[in-house]
């Protein structure tokens with residue numbers, strides 16, 4: 001597949017998927033990351049056409065007909081909505097860009113999945129693996145050898161210790177953390193300011209320090 005740099009140069013229009021507060025932030029980060037391409041940012045997709053955003057809302061992600069030269073950026077923070085919206089757009093041929101803010105530190109030994117969004121001051125350390133559509137909000141960090149599953153969300157200041165793993169669709173609230181070498185199962189949520197310091201099964205809620213684990217099912 002074409003590298004993102006080559007593809008970005010040929011993208012006709014960059015479209016931000018999600019027009020809430022996070023969508024407006026992603027507009028800022030995209031302008032910082034791609035100053036030469038910023039004039040191509042054409043607007044947002046949202047089911048709510050009345051949201052106050054500085055560029056037009058071009059349509060609803062559920063039925064937007066992607067043009068072959070559209071490049072999408074995922075700007076939705078709600079875990080269950082993110083996966084659905086990507087599948088709607090990809091099923092109509094849409095392709096997503098990976099956004100890495102210039103102030104983020106991303107080790108050259110890390111791998112970053114397509115569609116990921118890495119916000120200002122995030123840190124991706126040595127030998128980290130980032131799943132597709134992982135969201136790393138500002139000041140979040142992944143220690144050496146850590147990994148995230150597809151669609152994982154790290155809220156601002158969330159942290160994974162070295163070798164820690166969060167599986168697909170895991171959500172970490174603000175300042176949440178996962179201890180070194182620990183694994184959090186898919187769809188689990190680590191509450192804000194809480195710490196998962198043991199392995200956690202899928203569909204769990206973790207709250208407190210050390211984290212108390214309960215089932216979300």
Ligand SMILES: CC(C)(COP(=O)(O)OP(=O)(O)OC[C@H]1O[C@@H](n2cnc3c(N)ncnc32)[C@H](O)[C@@H]1OP(=O)(O)O)[C@@H](O)C(=O)NCCC(=O)NCCS
Nearest residue numbers: 077137155156171172173174189190191192194205207208
């Ligand atoms: C993880 C989180 C999203 C879970 O929220 P949720 O999916 O709505 O889950 P709920 O709030 O319904 O919580 C489920 C249960 O766990 C309990 N619970 C959740 N967090 C808890 C905590 N920190 N301490 C004690 N109980 C907690 C709830 O009381 C609820 O119990 P109940 O079913 O008996 O009523 C939420 O706890 C959280 O951390 N919010 C902050 C989000 C954030 O940081 N966003 C950043 C955006 S940039």
